[in-house]
Amino acid sequence: MRRYLSTIKYALGISLVLGATGCSDQLDEVQPQTSLNRDLILSDPNAAMTLYYGVYGSFRSYHYTLFTLGEMRSEIWADGLFTESEDGGLRNYYTHNIDANNVPAGNWAGFYSLLDKINTAIKLFPQTPVTEDQKTRVLAEMHGLRAYVYYTMLKTWGGVPLTAEPVTEVGSLEELYKERATPEAVMAQVKADIEQSLSLFADDDALAAGFTGTSKHIYWNRAASLTLKGDAYIWSGTHMGGGSADLATAQQALEEVSTISGLGLVENYADLFDPAREANNPEIIFAISYEKDEATTGVYSSFRVNTTQAGTLLLDPYTNPRTVAQAYPYLAGASRVGLSESMIQKLQSSEDERIDATFEVMYRNDPPAYPIAGVLLTKFAGREDAGSQLYDVDFPVYRYADVLLMLAEAKAKQGGDPSAEINQIRERAYGSSYTPYADGSQEQDLRAILEEDLREFIGEGKRWWSLRRAGDEWVFAYVDPVYLAPGQEYKFLLPISVSMLNSDPKLEQTPGY
Template sequence: MKSIKNPIILATAMLLGLAACKDKLAEVRPETSLDPNVILADASSAYALYNGVYVTLRGYQYTLFTLGEMRSEIWANGLFTESEDGTFRQFWAQDFSEATAPLGNWGGFYSLLNRVNTVITLFPKAPLDVATRDRYRGEMFGLRAYVYYNMLRTWGGVPLATQPLKEIGDLSSLYQERATPEMVMKQIKADIDSSLALIGPNVSYATPANPGNNKRVYWNRAATLTLKGDVYLWSGTHMGGGSGDFATSKSALEEVRDNPLFGLQPNYADIFDPLKENGNKEVIFAINYEKDQANLGTYGSFLVNTTQRSTLIFNPENPVPVVSAYPYVGGANRVGLSPALIAKLTGTTPPDSRIAATFRTLHNNSAPYALRGVLLTKFLGRADPISSSQIYDTDFPIYRYADVLLLLAEAKAKLGESPKAEIDAIRKRAYGPNFKPFVPGSKTENLNAILDEYLREFIGEGRYWWAERRAGDAFVYDRIDPKYLTAAESYKLLLPISVSMLNNDPKLTQTPGY
């Protein structure tokens, strides 16, 4: 039997399972193709296929976080109480080569794309009303654009797959070369346009499959518009789009900004409270986590283990034992912030409310109470005394209203306009009525001010590295320690692909520079 080596081909088994489960056991036969009439036999099958995309997306939260967070300077050379997490270190140390390429098989994204492509392709004939079919396909076009945008930013050109896999035959016919970055961007923008056209002019989180939904965990028009603002900032900065793309970005983001469904939560901590997620006006789209369904497990190395927590305290001035504050939290402490960054984030007057809701510093429980590391608290979820366990059920935001404001500030800055209104809104929520109003300066000064707010606003959310990259390469080199990355190693802004990928698919070529 031939082994399936091409990463795009691996997604086929998932869909074959959908078809095969409909057959009676006595009629089982080797399957080499997919039958849409079986997959979409009734409305329930269609809903299951659609909801399966969101379940599958949940499995990529770790990858999305890692790609957007760990290459920035946030967690570089930090303090931690246990052995270091080597996987995360590779990212913040920019330690990449063909031999050590991380995230093999394109991070597994083609399995997710295959599910998305199946909905897009099959749903025009699904046994659902036209409005429902259009809505669901519009969501999938938006998700596909989002996935390819992450891949473009990570690897540059990647293979473009816009149709579901239908047959297993001659595997060589499924080998596929990398499209150019320009081709990938063209596909992303086309998918954004398709998403907006199919979803229509209104924003809604209830769906026909889940009419009572009030959590913001389904893709929607506002998510596509926010993605559009993000994408056009990137293409304007890195792909020659210039002021025309910046203006398009600004227009898309202003539509979301002006929608009364959205706004900043007055209390920053409420964004991440799993008991306050219904109708959370700050969230535009989030990956859903629920008790007894799935826990958010990405942050195990940002916590503290059950033995050490009894030897550590918070707040040396008024000691609080970690074990009493978080009796059920378990994990490891293998990633941390540097003392300099901790001092920068916690040393403001007035204090920044975002920091208190994001992490707490860990100290020895005896004098001189040495700083040992940090506990990331933003995604701790809640304690359940009944089961004596911690429930990590905080939804993971992909986009929220603060994204819209800071993306809009960036669009204005790049157009030569003042981003004061957006930065002041972010600062007022963070510092209260005594916040320091932003004083506009040069374009570079304005963009640096926006990046400083990104740093504080989105710790742990996988945004800051992309904000640095989108601002422009010079901002990356200015903020990353030069012993890890300089302009002379600009090729490292993109990741390499593995030797095994090159060996298994003769049409693939290595990322330029490696």
């Protein structure tokens, strides 16, 4: 029996739903969980725009996934101090306790659900009754978003199944089987979508979609596509045989971002994470939006502290002693992951304003030693609002500091001088008395870039990707060899689960597992 799905799905990609169950008799039970009538989308501009906004609402639900995949396998949070039971799931990431029977981010982390929404928008929007300018802008954004998702999947699993069409009908279970494309094919899709996005944007440099009425940079834009282009071409130049040609393309794209009016570093680093300063923030290129009465972030709960301990743990016990509860009366969560003492000492070893704006160290009230209990990630703490904590800080996917450090990386890998970009980052971090960086060897340049990257992006889901993009040797230079050592390069990519392999005979395991 052929079951026709006459509505636009807002659920997991059908093949992935069935793959998770491993049961062919589930086929007849497949139903869209939330739907918009196709005919309504094609006849009513308001319904069409609901489809558009729905893509961004769905993208926001991947904040935890993007953060975890992009940061938790790095050295930042490994062997950290915490006050409650350890978050075992996150521990598996930073200890690289990963194998075919212990698979994090299973079922492709649910990304095919998001891709189906994006593919649906790309498919239907040309036929909707919105204005031509709106159609062009929406399609430009959707191609950019699809490129970003596939790029994230490429970095996570290597080759993955490729699909550029929404699922609209299901005949037999066999029709749903899909093999993994090669990494080269996935990268080709990423690059094709980037170029299509840039072509559709043309000279439209608006950082917020003109028909939304928002001044926050929370919709994909031309600067985001150019930044992604730089990111992806550095990756392909480093890891996929693109060499100097791809690195030069990356440099050109990133330099073009710097010519876009209204973009640049904010003067005060802490302003990046102040909800009151998100409108027209010149550093934010594309961010996930959080607003009161709309959505707030719960991603960082394990990086805070519970309310009972907040009344006993101290901040700055030697010079300005106060309890966490006194400093942050409404903050709540659990201390289940943290920074090691060595990492804390490394980050606090200089007058870097980024560190004070990122976390505070919590001490036990046990004088005179005041042992460190853990850290409180304050970067995304939000603000007090009507007697409660409002976690409404936008999550930056790309910001201008990304552009500068990736541009420095592209230059360094071509034998160029990255000091100008590094020093822009340093001057903001350390003030006018900063020590300028002078161009050195390629190894010295890349280390300088990665050291700034470490301090710049804590909590923003970037560090693991930065180490990976820099090159295999840099992963091993920073990650504890107890957890990941030369010879274990296969662990750079994640495996897929046995149930996925059993459900789809066309799938093959990630190499090495």
